[in-house]
Amino acid sequence: MERIELKAEDRAFFSLVSEAAFANPFGKKRQALDRKILGVTQATRWATMVSKVIERVHSKLTTLDQAQCCRVQDFPERDQAIFHTVFLFDIFHGSIDQFDALIDQQVKQGSDSQKVTFSDQVIKKLVNRGFPEELAYRYFSLFYQIRRAFYFIDKGLLGECDCMHRLRENLWNHIFTSDIQLYETSLWNRMEDFSTLLIGPTGSGKGAAAAAIGRSGFIPFEPNRKQFATSFTDTFVSVNLTQYAETLLESELFGHTKGSFTGAVSSHEGLLSLCGRHGSIFLDEIGDISPSIQIKLLKVLEERCFTPVGSHKVARFHGRVIAATHQPLDVLRKQGTFRDDFYYRLCSDCIELPSLYQRIAESPNELDILIAHTVTWITGQPNKRLCETVRQVIDTRLGRDYTWPGNVRELAQCVRRVIIKQDYQGGAFSQGDTNATDSLADQMRAGSLRAEDLVAQYCKMLYKRLGTYEEVARRTDLDRRTVKRYVAM
Numbered sequence: 001m002e003r004i005e006l007k008a009e010d011r012a013f014f015s016l017v018s019e020a021a022f023a024n025p026f027g028k029k030r031q032a033l034d035r036k037i038l039g040v041t042q043a044t045r046w047a048t049m050v051s052k053v054i055e056r057v058h059s060k061l062t063t064l065d066q067a068q069c070c071r072v073q074d075f076p077e078r079d080q081a082i083f084h085t086v087f088l089f090d091i092f093h094g095s096i097d098q099f100d101a102l103i104d105q106q107v108k109q110g111s112d113s114q115k116v117t118f119s120d121q122v123i124k125k126l127v128n129r130g131f132p133e134e135l136a137y138r139y140f141s142l143f144y145q146i147r148r149a150f151y152f153i154d155k156g157l158l159g160e161c162d163c164m165h166r167l168r169e170n171l172w173n174h175i176f177t178s179d180i181q182l183y184e185t186s187l188w189n190r191m192e193d194f195s196t197l198l199i200g201p202t203g204s205g206k207g208a209a210a211a212a213i214g215r216s217g218f219i220p221f222e223p224n225r226k227q228f229a230t231s232f233t234d235t236f237v238s239v240n241l242t243q244y245a246e247t248l249l250e251s252e253l254f255g256h257t258k259g260s261f262t263g264a265v266s267s268h269e270g271l272l273s274l275c276g277r278h279g280s281i282f283l284d285e286i287g288d289i290s291p292s293i294q295i296k297l298l299k300v301l302e303e304r305c306f307t308p309v310g311s312h313k314v315a316r317f318h319g320r321v322i323a324a325t326h327q328p329l330d331v332l333r334k335q336g337t338f339r340d341d342f343y344y345r346l347c348s349d350c351i352e353l354p355s356l357y358q359r360i361a362e363s364p365n366e367l368d369i370l371i372a373h374t375v376t377w378i379t380g381q382p383n384k385r386l387c388e389t390v391r392q393v394i395d396t397r398l399g400r401d402y403t404w405p406g407n408v409r410e411l412a413q414c415v416r417r418v419i420i421k422q423d424y425q426g427g428a429f430s431q432g433d434t435n436a437t438d439s440l441a442d443q444m445r446a447g448s449l450r451a452e453d454l455v456a457q458y459c460k461m462l463y464k465r466l467g468t469y470e471e472v473a474r475r476t477d478l479d480r481r482t483v484k485r486y487v488a489m
Contacts, residue, residue: 018085026168054093071130087129099147113227149216156208161363163354198324200353201467203409206324214280235279260310275319287325294342355467356404459486
């Protein structure tokens with residue numbers, strides 16, 4: 001068969017599609033590329049824009065196919081890499097409804113990995129486009145991972161403010177790295193070495209962010225069984241480290257053998273053992289554990305192994321570690337309660353979650369979006385009248401400048417309280433924030449503050465309210481490192 005020679009305008013079009021296919025779907029670059037593909041300049045809702053891109057790509061490929069389905073190998077060598085990606089883009093987007101249905105079904109069914117009824121159809125499309133069968137199965141697994149990542153990030157972390165856009169973009173990069181082509185060729189089965197540290201105020205959504213990462217790992221497809229190797233509902237193990245006494249935490253994490261201590265009447269598999277090859281373990285409130293437990297977890301991170309309490313047998317850890325804290329780790333490190341070596345091994349990537357106050361300050365619509373989502377989640381259906389009631393109570397009882405010390409978690413309780421009592425008077429910690437403001441004002445009136453102390457206290461107040469060093473630095477026009485120093489004073 002003769003090689004298919006492209007017109008210049010077609011090569012330019014498919015080159016843009018190839019570039020867009022690997023761009024972060026939550027990033028501005030992807031939106032800019034989609035606008036170029038469509039030839040539009042005005043701001044358009046991305047979901048609307050991407051559906052038009054998908055239609056146009058499929059239409060142009062249909063024109064190229066003519067009498068028969070063209071393959072990667074049918075194009076000149078200079079164009080084969082482009083169409084390798086374009087074909088993947090077209091086949092993936094032609095299957096997303098089926099993948100979404102599979103994800104919904106798997107969420108409902110839980111641990112039992114579901115049969116994939118459409119796998120043969122997708123594999124056939126890939127093979128017909130010139131992909132070897134073995135590679136086609138790996139791409140099918142990658143399709144499932146990409147769709148799960150988008151699904152859980154998009155649905156689990158709502159908001160239209162800039163800081164939430166950045167958060168979703170950062171989470172996507174954490175799962176696939178900033179170069180998804182490198183991920184696809186070299187890292188898809190090696191990501192367990194990349195640990196995560198989530199930092200943000202209490203109630204800001206660290207658990208949702210961790211779940212999005214933990215449920216979006218690569219899971220290979222097993223063609224003989226027509227199933228993925230495991231259910232993504234089993235790949236995420238979560239533990240709040242503060243729920244266990246210090247004497248029990250080691251046993252819960254690493255397990256123990258029968259008779260290893262008083263009360264150990266039988267052997268016990270720890271949480272690290274429950275985290276399989278395709279899984280992640282979420283260690284919440286990592287800032288509260290003792291240095292001795294930190295040392296043992298450091299060995300897990302560095303050597304990928306651990307030893308149950310009372311045993312000499314070394315067990316292998318196969319998963320990925322996600323940790324979170326609301327505490328300023330820089331302060332804990334200076335105090336000596338959080339080890340530097342543990343910190344540096346833990347933070348392959350640090351992701352900061354914004355406070356609700358910061359989100360509302362950036363976008364006036366943020367609160368209404370979250371109220372609507374929370375009402376639907378609690379009641380099981382949208383309810384415009386209830387949303388309006390909640391908003392009226394917030395505006396009347398709390399005011400527009402309420403700091404939401406409990407963040408998104410507090411907002412959920414606010415909605416519940418309004419449903420029960422038609423009233424909400426604010427979190428227990430809101431008065432403390434007012435007291436801190438009053439105290440600072442009193443010291444200023446008395447003239448008892450040095451300039452450095454004034455800036456330090458102001459930075460601490462903002463950090464407590466906003467939750468991130470970056471936002472405090474932006475508000476005060478200070479360097480981030482300077483802000484961190486003042487907060488630690």
